[in-house]
Amino acid sequence: MTLQAFLLTASALFATGLYGALSQQSIVMVMMGLELMVNAIVLAGAAFWYHVTPGTADGQVLVLVAITVMALEMATGFAVVTALFRAQEVDMTEGAGELKE
Amino acid sequence: MGEPGAVWAVAVLPPVVAGLALGAAGWDSVLAARDAGRGRALRAAADPLREAARLLLRPPRTVAAADRLLLRAGVVLLPAVALLAAMVVPLGNAMVMDPAVGVVWFNAVEVAVWAAVWLVGWGSNSAFGLVGGYRFLAQGLAYELPHMFALTTVGLGAQSLRVGEIVQAQQGLWFVVWMPVAFAVYLLSVLAMAFWGPLAHPVADDAAGGAAVELSGPDRLFFLAGRYALLAVAAAFAVPLFLGGGAGPLLPAWAWSLVKTAVVLGGLVWAGRRFPVVRMDRFAEAAWTVLIPAVLVQMLVVGIAVL
Amino acid sequence: MGVVVFWVLAAGAVAGGIAVFAVDSMARATFALLLSFLCVGAELLLIGLPYLGLLVVLMMIMEMLIMAVFMVMYMMNPAGLMPMTMVHNRRGSAAVSAAVFAALAAGALLTPWPERRGVPAHDTTFALGEAVMGPKMAVMMLVGVAILATMITSVVLATGRGRYDRHGDRLDARRPADPGRGAP
Numbered sequence: 058m059t060l061q062a063f064l065l066t067a068s069a070l071f072a073t074g075l076y077g078a079l080s081q082q083s084i085v086m087v088m089m090g091l092e093l094m095v096n097a098i099v100l101a102g103a104a105f106w107y108h109v110t111p112g113t114a115d116g117q118v119l120v121l122v123a124i125t126v127m128a129l130e131m132a133t134g135f136a137v138v139t140a141l142f143r144a145q146e147v148d149m150t151e152g153a154g155e156l157k158e
Numbered sequence: 159m160g161e162p163g164a165v166w167a168v169a170v171l172p173p174v175v176a177g178l179a180l181g182a183a184g185w186d187s188v189l190a191a192r193d194a195g196r197g198r199a200l201r202a203a204a205d206p207l208r209e210a211a212r213l214l215l216r217p218p219r220t221v222a223a224a225d226r227l228l229l230r231a232g233v234v235l236l237p238a239v240a241l242l243a244a245m246v247v248p249l250g251n252a253m254v255m256d257p258a259v260g261v262v263w264f265n266a267v268e269v270a271v272w273a274a275v276w277l278v279g280w281g282s283n284s285a286f287g288l289v290g291g292y293r294f295l296a297q298g299l300a301y302e303l304p305h306m307f308a309l310t311t312v313g314l315g316a317q318s319l320r321v322g323e324i325v326q327a328q329q330g331l332w333f334v335v336w337m338p339v340a341f342a343v344y345l346l347s348v349l350a351m352a353f354w355g356p357l358a359h360p361v362a363d364d365a366a367g368g369a370a371v372e373l374s375g376p377d378r379l380f381f382l383a384g385r386y387a388l389l390a391v392a393a394a395f396a397v398p399l400f401l402g403g404g405a406g407p408l409l410p411a412w413a414w415s416l417v418k419t420a421v422v423l424g425g426l427v428w429a430g431r432r433f434p435v436v437r438m439d440r441f442a443e444a445a446w447t448v449l450i451p452a453v454l455v456q457m458l459v460v461g462i463a464v465l
Numbered sequence: 466m467g468v469v470v471f472w473v474l475a476a477g478a479v480a481g482g483i484a485v486f487a488v489d490s491m492a493r494a495t496f497a498l499l500l501s502f503l504c505v506g507a508e509l510l511l512i513g514l515p516y517l518g519l520l521v522v523l524m525m526i527m528e529m530l531i532m533a534v535f536m537v538m539y540m541m542n543p544a545g546l547m548p549m550t551m552v553h554n555r556r557g558s559a560a561v562s563a564a565v566f567a568a569l570a571a572g573a574l575l576t577p578w579p580e581r582r583g584v585p586a587h588d589t590t591f592a593l594g595e596a597v598m599g600p601k602m603a604v605m606m607l608v609g610v611a612i613l614a615t616m617i618t619s620v621v622l623a624t625g626r627g628r629y630d631r632h633g634d635r636l637d638a639r640r641p642a643d644p645g646r647g648a649p
Contacts, residue, residue, distance in 0.1 A: 058467055061573055066479065072565050075561065075562040080558035084539070085491075088532075089532075090486075103514055107512040107585070108578070111583055117592070118601045121593070124521060128612075135531075259519060266522045277496075
């Protein structure tokens, strides 16, 4: 359980989430990718706390914030999807671009 | 003080949970038989065993294009949740483990019921099943916050999340005496969690059995047994939280734990038969406008008293 | 023992993450993501963060189930009975994420990380509580305000019918005009 092992795992999670966020067309799937990336941050934050500064609780606070970010991201994301869908029956990322016009 | 990690506690846990679940099912059958006006209602106590044998022996139904993996996951999850949650419930002074965040453990495990009911409803590839799953999620959003606040109130009163220390903090005065609102909210959320009685909307008859509509054979047995086990374990957890754990005269602590659990569980099963089913959206409205403010005021009172 | 558990959980977390974008059924994708979260939560338990680990478990179960609702609402093919791909620029995304992984992994392995300073508090949960209620209180207050703002934002964005739709133009309807005839 070295710091490097934790960070490697977190890197793999982050890269997987990034792939999903970039490649998926459905907004819901994009959000799953984003969640996976924040998940990696939670793991990395906890690992830094344990391996670098276990004496203070700063790392724990970071993890707490990351968990909150996940929940907020999802709540706002779904609200936006719902608003989009109500406005113009759009649930794909391509369709959302037309809002600009 | 608790004695966590006792080997015999691990061995005793599954039979005790199973016994309590069977007792609850038997008591429910007796009440049903009495309501139906059948003579010698006590005989109905063995009905659950007959029903279990029937479910095991009869060939199960199958549904086309059911998602068997997810269905089985949900069916197995329900009894698993009950057993995992029971690990922090003390029997007298003994419990499988007594972590510093025992109350959080109970809460985190018990939330998996959401997953179990939705998975069963979704996996059986039936419209009514999915309706039941959705109903449970709506009900979950309603009961989970008051439930968490009730648990938080107890943690605040004992100034610890360790179940052993919560029991110790009640040596002078049981929490039920000065946290009656939290106790009532906890019992209500237990009914909602086990979708029992007035809060059985997720498996109600108006949706042909809701989430459990397509379950048959051993799957149905696991699901129903898991539901009774969950009801029993959640009722048993009310004892260390509010009713002083194993405290009591004459009898040994484990016996008092069992007696108090039986009283709470019997009361919940009885209440389940006495009240009509409440629609989940009405329950949600009441939960957010009445239960949450009430339990927050309770928490404030406890917080001031602790200061 | 701890090392073995760590690697099993790490493999579970990454495998769950990959499965999210590999399976056809969106329900399975949601629960694959949940598996990934649960493994990370268990990793936190492993390094002595019981409260945060259980918090991850608790919140992610609830979150994924809510996600399941929206997924069925907005996906064309939630059960994956007719496999279809809904991706764009797969090759470019794979290249970008592979490059990011390589960079992060190289950074993780090559950086001379500082020495471990101090030892964990006896009760890490207590230490966290003291931090957010003491020196780190600004963080907690900010998080609280952010949560409140999100609640308001998401309700405003998502709601289709406000109180004037429910209770009439003068808000004097005794029963709201809800689809399910809500409580008065």
